[in-house]
Amino acid sequence: MKVHSITRRLSAFVLLAELLLAGCTTGADLLYQRRQALRSFDVMLHGRADSVFGAVQDAEDNADDIKLDALALHLPASDLYEVREDTGKLLGRSPGWQGAATSGIGPGSATWSIKLDHHRYRGITLHGIRGIDLDEPGGGSHHGVQVYYAASTHPITHALWEAARFLLLTNSILLLGTGLIIVLVLRRGMAPLKLLAAEAAQVSASSWAFQAPVDAYAVEELAPLASALDAALKRLELSFRQQKDFVSDAAHELKTAVTIVKSSLQLLSYRPRSPEHYQAGLEGCLADCARMEELVQKMLALARAEQISSTLSLPTARTSTELAGCLADAVAQMNTLAALRQVRTELHIEVSDASLHVAMPSDDLTTLSTNLVLNAIQHSHPGGHVKIRVQQNADGSASVEIRDQGEGIPSDDLPFVFDRFRRGDPSRSRETGGTGLGLAICKAIVEAYRGYITIESTVGAGTTVIFGVPTIHSASSDSRKMIKSSA
Structure with missing residues (x-):
């Protein structure tokens, strides 16, 4: 199996996220700077186009024509312009202007772009009216004028590239510093986990x-x-x-x-x-x-x-046992021993369903029942009796109570009765064949099937053992009966 580092993975993920964020913010910033630069560039173009329009003067001829006074213009040599009347008459243009340049400009275009000698230019179209001899009696004449003015966008592109390089350098430094900080923080954060692993080792x-x-x-x-x-x-x-x-x-x-x-x-x-x-x-x-x-x-x-x-898996029909019949068989097996010890046994079944099934295989339920009934008989006095009662609880589970009238268990020994090899009366072990494992086995069986077992005892009065186990189903029939066997 390939080993992965959580620190490296998290660091790479955070750096990738920061790189993505830096790319998005850099792109957004460059777009914003380009937009602002173009706005300022358009304002500059409009001002220079106004200067060109202002250089359109009276030609001082009898036809009241107009002309472009190029000597009055003080513009950058790299800029391009062309001035025409609305009739199409050329009034003047810059030395680098090509007559075909305006062919790609659509009618009514406020701004436009052209490519000239592998350089991109951004231009503006200015429309105006120039009046001639307006103070004369006839009111003079009016001439429609169109000014096409363009300047190279190289300064904008250069400024944006400089800004991009600056942002790239800054973000690289920030990413490098952030990466080191993340690694240090993650290592410090993972330190408790390493200490936990070292302690567990x-x-x-x-x-x-x-x-x-x-x-x-x-x-x-x-x-x-x-x-x-x-x-x-x-x-x-x-x-x-x-x-x-x-x-x-x-x-x-x-x-x-x-x-x-x-x-x-x-x-x-x-x-x-x-x-x-x-x-x-x-x-x-x-x-x-x-x-x-x-x-x-x-x-x-x-x-x-x-x-x-x-x-143990969930209870099924194959792992369930009919409770009343199994207990009756266990009592019947103990009748001979009960008769020899002159002890009467009684089985009371107080359930709504005589065929109530519990979530336990028959072998384990038989072992559990015979061990508890055997203990009750062995610790009963001659002439005494053992009562076994079966009940169905409100939650659907079944409980079995086994009560004897024996010598009881001292209170000091009661907390340890389920311990292995624990004998409350060692002197009787050879007589009864006790090994100290009976109750331990009973507890292990009951708890294995999600049940419970408790024991109560009073010295001289007897002992009561109660165990409960989950049931598989319960029917609606009503059946109550008592089985007695006496010695």
């Missing part, structure tokens, strides 16, 4: 310390990026630590289980024993292996549940 698996520079938060465009980086790295740090703790705890748990199996086998090998002792020892080892196998399975289940969040 220091983050590693062994060092998660990250503090966005204060200058980054002071820049409006960088503040969201700095906040996002800070939040993302904190989440990554938390996830990394959780994974690290999980691996450490799992290794400890597996090491303990292996040590127990190894100790049992070593104890059997110390001296000869009766077949009954060997049988009992092997059965103990098999039980410990079963607990170790359960631990591995739950670790895999937890890892899978935590991975669902990053790959």
Whole structure:
């Protein structure tokens, strides 16, 4: 991938915009100067044409003719003029005038242009009446006179070229200075971003310390990026630590289980024993292996549940499960254990749609339900009962409440019940087969499908677990039922 520089791109864009603006302003200025120069030039032409007209005098002959007194004119040698009567009679012209020059001048043209000897001239046509012997008894005579006067536009062109060169030089200096200033300003403006990148580059698996520079938060465009980086790295740090703790705890748990199996086998090998002792020892080892196998399975289940969040797509019919039936199956699976522990189970379904589907595959919903019902049964006293209630909330989601009448959870342990390998009563772990991963798995499953789970408990009174998950649809049918199973 080709690397681009933001500083160079922005500098080039700004300079290009300034160059375009400078070109437009220079062109507009030159056009304005040319217009003003032509106006002044026309005024000059009109004045000189008046001088030529004033040089038209009485010819002092009997026919009362007029003539052009060229000796009375003091005009630049390069200027051109021609004087004619309205009848077409030529009264006089400058030495450089060509008789065919007026052929291209349209009738009534106030100003006109001609090209003579590779030079451009701008001219003016002046119409006037010259009176002769007006004080005589007959009133004298009147002669119509047309004066054609032209001068070279070279001074105007030269002045405009000088102005253009001056503006070009000035704009070039300004663009060069502006370009240097822009580069310096952009580099200084990009400094907080470089500091932010340098700070982020220091983050590693062994060092998660990250503090966005204060200058980054002071820049409006960088503040969201700095906040996002800070939040993302904190989440990554938390996830990394959780994974690290999980691996450490799992290794400890597996090491303990292996040590127990190894100790049992070593104890059997110390001296000869009766077949009954060997049988009992092997059965103990098999039980410990079963607990170790359960631990591995739950670790895999937890890892899978935590991975669902990053790959979960929108709920579809293939990722939905009928809630009431799945819970009924979970309760039915636990009936044998409930009967052995002399615990009654009750399932209350209080929803408007008996076939309510939730956005969760059946395997995960079954794992979630059986874990929570199993916990409730294992922690209930003989003769107690476990109540499971299903409700449909006002927002369309479904919630499940599982309430037992067991010994409860101490308030000091309650905030940590969803932590991995957390056992509120370690002495009962061997009796119940607890690994400390059940509630952690339940929380991971619920949160993976955008749900929630809470737990409330009172020592001596029992524990209530409530979880909620989004639903796929709800029908208009009304169905309320209660399923009971008792030991």
